[in-house]
Amino acid sequence: MQGKTAQPIPYLRLKLFGTFFRIGLFTFGGGFAMLPLIEREITDHKKWVQADELIDMIALAQSMPGPVAVNASILIGRHLAGTSGAVAAMLGCVLPSFFVILAIALTTANFQTNPYVQQFFTGVLAAVTALILMTAIKMARRVVRDWITALLAIAAVILVAFFRVHALLVLLGGAVVGLGLFFLHPALTDHVTGRADKQQKGPKS
Amino acid sequence: MSLLFELFYSFFRIGLFSFGGGYAMIPLIQSEILHHGWLTAEQFADIVAVAEMTPGPIAVNSATYVGYMTAGVFGSMVATAGVTLPSLFLILLVAGFVSRYQKHPLYTMVFYGLRPVVVGLIASAAVFIGKTALVHLVENQSLRDWFATLFRKPLDAIQPAALLIFAATLVVHHKFKLHPLILIMGAGLAGILLQFIF
Numbered sequence: 001m002q003g004k005t006a007q008p009i010p011y012l013r014l015k016l017f018g019t020f021f022r023i024g025l026f027t028f029g030g031g032f033a034m035l036p037l038i039e040r041e042i043t044d045h046k047k048w049v050q051a052d053e054l055i056d057m058i059a060l061a062q063s064m065p066g067p068v069a070v071n072a073s074i075l076i077g078r079h080l081a082g083t084s085g086a087v088a089a090m091l092g093c094v095l096p097s098f099f100v101i102l103a104i105a106l107t108t109a110n111f112q113t114n115p116y117v118q119q120f121f122t123g124v125l126a127a128v129t130a131l132i133l134m135t136a137i138k139m140a141r142r143v144v145r146d147w148i149t150a151l152l153a154i155a156a157v158i159l160v161a162f163f164r165v166h167a168l169l170v171l172l173g174g175a176v177v178g179l180g181l182f183f184l185h186p187a188l189t190d191h192v193t194g195r196a197d198k199q200q201k202g203p204k205s
Numbered sequence: 206m207s208l209l210f211e212l213f214y215s216f217f218r219i220g221l222f223s224f225g226g227g228y229a230m231i232p233l234i235q236s237e238i239l240h241h242g243w244l245t246a247e248q249f250a251d252i253v254a255v256a257e258m259t260p261g262p263i264a265v266n267s268a269t270y271v272g273y274m275t276a277g278v279f280g281s282m283v284a285t286a287g288v289t290l291p292s293l294f295l296i297l298l299v300a301g302f303v304s305r306y307q308k309h310p311l312y313t314m315v316f317y318g319l320r321p322v323v324v325g326l327i328a329s330a331a332v333f334i335g336k337t338a339l340v341h342l343v344e345n346q347s348l349r350d351w352f353a354t355l356f357r358k359p360l361d362a363i364q365p366a367a368l369l370i371f372a373a374t375l376v377v378h379h380k381f382k383l384h385p386l387i388l389i390m391g392a393g394l395a396g397i398l399l400q401f402i403f
Contacts, residue, residue: 026386027260029338032330036385059319060303062326066220066292067230067262074296083297090293097261098285101269102278104255112254116397121258123396125338126367127389129331130374136328140321149321156325161332167225170322178318182311192317193310 012081013088019046020073020092027097028121029128031069036131038072039138048080055139063171069093145195148188152177208276209283215241216268216287221295223264230264238267243275264288339367366399 019041027034035058042048049057057079061071070093077089104111111117144150152174159165182189215237223230231253238244244252249267256266265285272284306312336342340363342351355362370392378388 022386025260026389027262028389029257029334030330031262032327033334035327040385055320055323056316058327059316059323060296060300062225062323063319064292064295064299065222065224066289066295067264068225069262070265070289070292071296074293075300078297078300086293086297090289094261094265094285094289097259097265098269098281100259100261101255101266102273102281104259105270105273105281112251112258117258119396119400120393121396122338122364122367123370123392123394123399124389125257125334126364126370126396127374127392129335129338130371131378131385131388132327132331132334134375134378136324136331139327140324143320143324149317152318153321153325153328156322157328157332160326160329167326170326171319174318174320174322175315176318178315179311181318182314189310189314193313196313 009081009084013085016077016080016085017088017092020077020089021096024069024073024093024096025100027069028124031067031072032132033128034069034072036135038076039135042076049076051139051142053079055143059171062167063175148177148181209280211241212272212276212280212284213287216272216284217291219264219268220288220291234264234267238271243271248274335371339364339371366396366402369399370395 023034023037023041026037039051039054043051043054057075058068058072061068061075064071070090073089073093074086078086081088140153144153156170156174159170160167219230219234219237223233235249238249239246252267252270253263255270256263259266265288268284268288269281272281274280276283303312340351341361351362373395374388374392377383378385
């Protein structure tokens with residue numbers, strides 16, 4: 001997953017830090033709230049990561065311990081500029097919340113009980129819900145190609161959102177299904193592998 | 206000194222052993238903090254509420270807060286470093302290994318199974334946030350009871366201002382492709398303005 005970009009690395013590191021600092025500053029409502037911003041800034045706008053690569057990185061970020069947002073920033077930073085890029089992106093992602101919490105702890109103001117603040121966040125969280133939903137739909141269009149993938153996506157939503165099954169278990173299930181298909185269904189494996197090759201050749205030409 | 210080490214070690218363990226991110230991490234964070242007596246249960250509930258209204262992952266937020274409360278600015282730095290360093294080490298270790306096998310059909314098939322699950326997890330995150338943001342759910346209320354309320358007294362079951370902002374965000378994002386930052390800030394302002402109507 002090593003990057004391939006014309007920009008000099010030191011400048012790229014600074015840009016990585018700046019981009020993730022801006023994203024980190026506006027990630028309200030948990031790590032997933034970061035995804036619409038990452039998609040816009042990293043995939044659509046700067047074209048640092050391809051849409052398919054981003055989904056793989058999120059899969060990996062979800063499967064590792066630690067905050068998903070931090071994991072994703074480390075993966076993207078590493079992809080673009082190696083270890084130093086990973087550190088730059090991680091610091092950019094973590095420092096905004098560090099400074100904001102420190103400022104709140106220092107002032108000891110009960111800002112969360114202020115009615116204007118509460119109304120502001122009613123609006124913010126409503127928008128974040130919509131943005132995350134749009135991201136899920138956009139990604140589903142790339143990922144759901146046949147009935148197996150459709151079934152997996154629907155099963156994941158039902159198990160996690162309604163039966164509160166742990167995310168890690170559901171991810172494990174998806175990996176096991178993929179693994180099982182590799183061993184039991186060579187025709188599908190060839191089909192999927194061929195499609196992956198075509199996709200990787202496509203955008204480079 | 207030993208307190209700083211204790212903070213670092215405790216949050217390092219949280220970073221190392223909590224999977225699933227966000228709210229899946231809360232139980233482990235809570236038990237570590239209460240076990241050490243660093244915060245009371247009410248203080249911890251407070252920090253969870255604050256974390257919802259401040260940017261960033263809840264694990265980082267609580268590390269910074271607990272670190273500051275127990276050992277000042279230096280403590281907040283140590284705790285925050287502790288909770289993020291396992292991610293850095295593990296990912297740098299694993300990502301190199303994973304990328305080496307990226308072309309292998311086994312890798313392709315594992316990710317063929319993983320990708321739709323990730324999409325499902327993202328959709329579930331929308332459901333979780335929407336449950337607190339868009340509707341009024343009484344503690345432990347079942348889906349059936351909620352629907353019953355929806356038909357009897359619809360305004361008790363939903364948050365009309367939030368639903369309006371939700372719908373507006375969907376439409377504006379789809380039509381005008383505005384930057385999410387602008388949408389988020391605009392939605393916050395709309396939240397303040399709409400209270401004068403509803």
